[in-house]
Every structure is written in structure tokens, then in C-alpha cells.
Amino acid sequence: MNWFSGSIPDAIQRSKRQKVVFIVYIYGQNDMSTEMDKVWNETDVVSTCNSNGCVAIKIAANSDACGHFSQIYPVVVVPSTYFIGVNGAPIEVTAGHKGKSDFLQVLQNVLKLHNDQLTASQQNSPTAVIQPNTSSQQHTAEPSTYTQPAQEEKPPLEERVQKAKGKMEERKINREKTDNEKEKQEEKDRRKLGKDMQTLKEYQKEREMKESVEQMRKEKAEEKRQRDKIKEQIARDREERAARFRKEKEELQQAQEEKKQAQSSVRQKLSEEEEAKKLETARIQVRLPDGTSVSDSFPSSNALQVVHSFVTKHVGGDVTLSTVYPKRIFTLDDMSQTLLSLNLAPSSVLIAVPRKSTSLSKPGNGGGGILALILAPLLFLWNMIRVFLFGGASQPNSEASPPDTEESQPLPQRSGRPQTAYQRKPLNRTEGNVRRLTDMKDDDDENATWNGNSTQQM
Structure with a gap:
């Protein structure tokens, strides 16, 4: 497309001088502008504009020229195309991207409306009405002047003056009439332009309101999304802290439990060692028949016979050993067992009871000793x-008692204290x-x- 390289005022003056359509194309940095640029570079579009002598100018949406242009013709959508007539009123405004066929149809309609406006303005203009007649009269009069000069008779001066005054008056009336019609047409155009401007302003205002509402809605949605995101982050942080706290607590409890188990095992081991050490020695306390008691320590691996020999040696006679609780009298078979197996370690109390003489039983009787016991x-x-x-x-x-026992001897009698x-x-x-x-x-x-x-x- 052959775009006008000058400024907007130069393009307006050129379009008015040539009485052609003034096209203003506002483009931006978006996909629709890229697609519209391709349509403008189409061969049919370029040939249509060039054949009709259109003055087209291309303005960036973020430029100062666009800002000045939008003060008169509000720019609502980018890209946009403004088709402006000779009188300065927009014939057509297209917003956004249009296809090749649709844009060619719009361009042809604009050119047709422009031509109709030029035709109507020429018919209403007084110069357009009078000049053709004057030229025709000149063209028709000159041949008659040169072909028949002798036959033409000039009217009288007064008649010519009166005719000239009448023509001047007629021209004055026609001029006034044309001026009035032109003023009316300009007023109509001005009103139409104002109405169009008002419509564009209302449209722009409404669009701005919609955009502001949409922007507010988007901002609220974004704020809500941010709040939800923050809440989710806070919830995740809480869960992580709670999980970390639980994990630390479990680890601490596990460490304490392991420490307790280790201490318990150590104590148990020490207790077992002490118990084993205690069980190595049996402290035996023997209560003698005369009411006294004697104590001594014996290795728990010793047999009960060692304790029996110790007590017998201490008492000076044979005794029977027994426990109080649980009640148990140790027999000859128990003498060969160890103190540990008889549950006499680490300490125990035994009662020594003197064993009766076997004189009550007959000699050779194997059960006499047990019966005497x-x-x-x-x-x-x-x-x-x-x-x-x-x-x-x-x-x-x-x-009847044996003579060698001290029990058979008579006891001395005492008469007094x-x-x-x-x-x-x-x-x-x-x-x-x-x-x-x-x-x-x-x-x-x-x-x-x-x-x-x-x-x-x-």
C-alpha cells in the first residue's frame, strides 16, 4: 500500500484539494494489526485505492499523532480504519480485523457514498450551476459573433443595464440561496459529526466502563487467587510444621525409649550380675536348740552336707536341719544337693533340731532312725x-532305759529355794x-x- 508520508494536516489538505477520500489506518502491536496489514497489502485493495486517488495515512496507536487524532475522532479499537469525506465527517469506521472480501466491499461502499456526496454538493453549489451556462453561452455566442457579425443588433444601453442588474440580482439571490443551503448542509454535517462524535464518545465511555469493570473483576479474581494461594501455603506450612513437630517428638520419644531400654538393660545386666554374684555365696543363719544362732557364709555350690557338718561341729551332736517357711525338713538325700538348688542362696534361715538316739529302735532295723526322727x-x-x-x-x-544314758540317772531333790x-x-x-x-x-x-x-x- 502507498501510504502518505507527510503529516496528518498535509494529508487533509491534499484530500480536500483533490476531493478524494481521506483514509486513516490506526495499527498496534497485536495479531489483528498483523492480519490487517496483510489485507492492506493485497493487490485488489491497493489498486482500488490508487484508482480512486485516495489519500491514506498509517498511524501507530502509541504515537503522538494518534493522540492528536483521537481528540477529534476517538480511537476505540486497535486496529481501526477511518474513511473521512471532504467535509471532514467520517463516512465509515471499521474496527478490528476484516477479511479481504469484506474490506473491499466496505471500500467500494465508501467510494460510492463519497461520489454521491460530491455530486450533491456540486448540484447545490451556485458556481456549479451558473458556470456551465456561462460557458455554453460563450461557446454558442462566439460562433454566432464570428459567423454573423453584421446581422447582430445590440439592444439599447438602458435595456442592457436593466438586464445586467436583473442578472446580478438573480445571481445575488442564487448566491444567498446557495449560501443558505450550504450553511444548512454544513449545520447538518456538523450536527451529524457531533452526533457521531457523541456516539463514539458514549461508545468509548461504555467500553472504558466495561473494560474497567472487567479489569476490576480480573483484579478481584487475582486477589482471590492470591489469597487462596497464600491460605494454601499457610495450610501447607502448618502441616509441614506439625509433621516436623510430630517427627521430632517421635524421634525424641524413640531416643528416650532407646535410652530407657539401654539403661534398663544396663540395670538388668547389673542386677543379674549382682544377683549372680549374690548367688555365688549363701549366707546361712542357723538357730540352735539352745536358743542361740550362728551365721556363716558358704559357696552356693557347696552341698548341704557342708552346712550340716558345720552345725553338727558347732553343736557337738547330730541335728536335723529344716526351714520355717516354706516348712521343709531336709533328709539324708538332700545333703548331697547344693545350696543353690535348695533355694538357700543368697541367704536363708535354718533351724537345727537335735536328732534322737537310735536306742528306741532295735539294732539292725533300718527304719529305726527315721522313726526316732x-x-x-x-x-x-x-x-x-x-x-x-x-x-x-x-x-x-x-x-528300762539304758544304764549309760544320763536321762536314767536320778535327779537330786531340793527341799528349798x-x-x-x-x-x-x-x-x-x-x-x-x-x-x-x-x-x-x-x-x-x-x-x-x-x-x-x-x-x-x-
Whole structure:
């Protein structure tokens, strides 16, 4: 397309001088402008504009020239094409992109309307009406002047003056009439232009309002999207912090649990070691028949026979060992077992009971020792009752007892209470290495330790 290279005022003057259509093309930096540029460069469009002598100028949307142009003709859409007539009123305004065929149709309609406007203005102009007649009269008069000069007769001067005055008056009337019509037409054009301008301004204002509303809506949507994004980020941060806190808490709890387990295992190991160390030695306390007690430590791997030998050696006679709770009397079979297997480690309390003589059983009887061991407590209780009731008097059947035992010897009789503590000491009898009181009438306090379980020795 052959665009006008000068300024907008020069293009307007040229279009008015040549009485052609003034085309203003506003373009921008968008896809529609690119497509419209291709339409303007089409051969049919270029030939149509050149054949009709159109003055076309191309203006960028962001230029100062576009700003000046938009003060008169508001630019609403980019790209836009303004087809302006000779009188300055826009004949047609196209907005956006149009195809080749549609744009050619618009261009042809504009050129047709422009030609109609020129024809109407020439018919209403007085110069257009009078000049052709004058020229025709000149062309018709000159030949007659030269062909028939002798036959023409000039009218009288007054008549010519009157005719000239009439023509002048007629021209004046026609001029006034033409001027009035021209003013009316200009007023109509001005009103139409003002109306078009008002319409364009309202359209532009409405479009600006729509754009502002759309912009506000977009801004609100963007703000809402940003708020939602921030909320989501806050929620994710909270979840991450909570997960990190839970993880740290679980790790701390796991570390504490592992530490506790390690400490518990260490304590358990130490306890087991201490327990094992304690179980290595058995501290045995033996309560003797005379009410005293003796304690000693033995390796837990020793047999019960070691403790039995120790007690027998200390007492001076054979004894039977037993426990209070749980009640258990150790037999000859238990003597070969260890202290640990008999649950006597790390400490235990044993009661030593003197073993009865086997004289009650017949020689050679294998069960006599066991029978004497079972009857020993009963015989001991019977002797105590007998001493308490009969005051230690000798029994009628004492001759049946063996002569070598100290029990068969008669006890001395006392008629009165002794005067000194040495003399007050009661007589006793001996069963092996165990001495027993025989007279409890003199002093009951001294016989209070007869039972090994008595609390007075504590």
C-alpha cells in the first residue's frame, strides 16, 4: 500500500484539494494489526485505492499523532480504519480485523457514498450551476459573433443595464440561496459529526466502563487467587510444621525409649550380675536348740552336707536341719544337693533340731532312725509336760532305759529355794551335746529359751 508520508494536516489538505477520500489506518502491536496489514497489502485493495486517488495515512496507536487524532475522532479499537469525506465527517469506521472480501466491499461502499456526496454538493453549489451556462453561452455566442457579425443588433444601453442588474440580482439571490443551503448542509454535517462524535464518545465511555469493570473483576479474581494461594501455603506450612513437630517428638520419644531400654538393660545386666554374684555365696543363719544362732557364709555350690557338718561341729551332736517357711525338713538325700538348688542362696534361715538316739529302735532295723526322727518332737514335748507336772521326779519305768544314758540317772531333790544365783541354777540333763532344764519350778525365766523360735532372743 502507498501510504502518505507527510503529516496528518498535509494529508487533509491534499484530500480536500483533490476531493478524494481521506483514509486513516490506526495499527498496534497485536495479531489483528498483523492480519490487517496483510489485507492492506493485497493487490485488489491497493489498486482500488490508487484508482480512486485516495489519500491514506498509517498511524501507530502509541504515537503522538494518534493522540492528536483521537481528540477529534476517538480511537476505540486497535486496529481501526477511518474513511473521512471532504467535509471532514467520517463516512465509515471499521474496527478490528476484516477479511479481504469484506474490506473491499466496505471500500467500494465508501467510494460510492463519497461520489454521491460530491455530486450533491456540486448540484447545490451556485458556481456549479451558473458556470456551465456561462460557458455554453460563450461557446454558442462566439460562433454566432464570428459567423454573423453584421446581422447582430445590440439592444439599447438602458435595456442592457436593466438586464445586467436583473442578472446580478438573480445571481445575488442564487448566491444567498446557495449560501443558505450550504450553511444548512454544513449545520447538518456538523450536527451529524457531533452526533457521531457523541456516539463514539458514549461508545468509548461504555467500553472504558466495561473494560474497567472487567479489569476490576480480573483484579478481584487475582486477589482471590492470591489469597487462596497464600491460605494454601499457610495450610501447607502448618502441616509441614506439625509433621516436623510430630517427627521430632517421635524421634525424641524413640531416643528416650532407646535410652530407657539401654539403661534398663544396663540395670538388668547389673542386677543379674549382682544377683549372680549374690548367688555365688549363701549366707546361712542357723538357730540352735539352745536358743542361740550362728551365721556363716558358704559357696552356693557347696552341698548341704557342708552346712550340716558345720552345725553338727558347732553343736557337738547330730541335728536335723529344716526351714520355717516354706516348712521343709531336709533328709539324708538332700545333703548331697547344693545350696543353690535348695533355694538357700543368697541367704536363708535354718533351724537345727537335735536328732534322737537310735536306742528306741532295735539294732539292725533300718527304719529305726527315721522313726526316732519323727518321734523326737513328741518325746521332747512329753518330757516337758512331765517335768512341768511332776517336778522332774524319776519315772517308775526308768530302769528300762539304758544304764549309760544320763536321762536314767536320778535327779537330786531340793527341799528349798537356793540362796545364790549359782545355787539357784537348776539341774539339767544332757542328751548328747544338748543340755536341757529339768526343774522349771525354781525360775521360769531361765527356761524361756528352750524353743529356738522364741522371740526373747531377738
